[in-house]
Amino acid sequence: MNAHTADTLNEKYHDASALDIVQVAIRDLFPSRIAAVSSFGAESAVLLHLIAQTDRQTPVLFLDTLKHFDETLEHRDRLIKRLRLEDVRTIQPIASELIARDPDGMMWSRDADGCCDLRKTRPLAQAVMRFNALFTGRKRHHGHGRATLGYFEQDGARIKVNPLVQWRADEIYEYLDRHGLPRHPLTEKGYPSIGCAVCTSAVRPGEDVRAGRWRGTSKTECGIHESSEAG
Numbered sequence: 241m242n243a244h245t246a247d248t249l250n251e252k253y254h255d256a257s258a259l260d261i262v263q264v265a266i267r268d269l270f271p272s273r274i275a276a277v278s279s280f281g282a283e284s285a286v287l288l289h290l291i292a293q294t295d296r297q298t299p300v301l302f303l304d305t306l307k308h309f310d311e312t313l314e315h316r317d318r319l320i321k322r323l324r325l326e327d328v329r330t331i332q333p334i335a336s337e338l339i340a341r342d343p344d345g346m347m348w349s350r351d352a353d354g355c356c357d358l359r360k361t362r363p364l365a366q367a368v369m370r371f372n373a374l375f376t377g378r379k380r381h382h383g384h385g386r387a388t389l390g391y392f393e394q395d396g397a398r399i400k401v402n403p404l405v406q407w408r409a410d411e412i413y414e415y416l417d418r419h420g421l422p423r424h425p426l427t428e429k430g431y432p433s434i435g436c437a438v439c440t441s442a443v444r445p446g447e448d449v450r451a452g453r454w455r456g457t458s459k460t461e462c463g464i465h466e467s468s469e470a471g
């Protein structure tokens with residue numbers, strides 16, 4: 241059980257920087273009890289860079305839905321090497337459930353919520369059991385209910401930590417350039433938000449950052465963040 245609540249932490253650290261939040265979370269608030277959930281998507285390198293500056297042994301959980309773009313897997317491997325991350329854990333769907341519920345691998349086209357549950361929510365729930373807190377890369381500028389996010393969010397007994405909530409897209413890309421961090425290869429092809437290949441399309445000028453996610457449906461989140469990144 242956490243001794244901290246999101247409200248008291250937001251009050252205490254409301255004017256801290258993103259790096260301050262990462263450092264205080266890893267070193268003071270949740271030592272050995274915090275992990276990062278990363279999609280290794282378009283903006284993921286910033287949070288991972290902040291974590292690597294603080295403690296490269298911080299666990300990073302990558303949800304491998306088995307439906308990712310090849311470019312995402314290549315970007316993941318490139319970032320692990322560049323940042324010298326020491327504990328990246330690839331979390332895959334539970335094999336028996338995959339065979340039973342999605343034998344043809346097409347569940348995403350019939351029941352996207354069920355597919356996200358099978359490939360993301362359930363495996364992640366198992367992977368995070370021993371952690372009291374999780375970093376996410378979510379930001380207010382992503383919209384879709386994220387506009388009022390704070391640095392800290394209560395998620396049952398667990399705390400979600402969102403160091404980049406205040407960052408705009410231009411600040412993210414300026415940071416990547418300033419620190420010589422690699423960009424996800426799909427960003428220059430019109431993908432500012434990148435999920436599974438079968439559920440992500442390019443975004444047209446003027447569209448919302450996440451407009452290409454589950455395009456043509458009412459779905460906007462994968463379910464792992466609804467009460468509180470990777471998604």
Ligand code: SF4
Nearest residue numbers: 348352355356436439
């Ligand atoms: S984003 Fe699409 S393919 Fe990926 S888990 Fe969700 S429904 Fe399935």
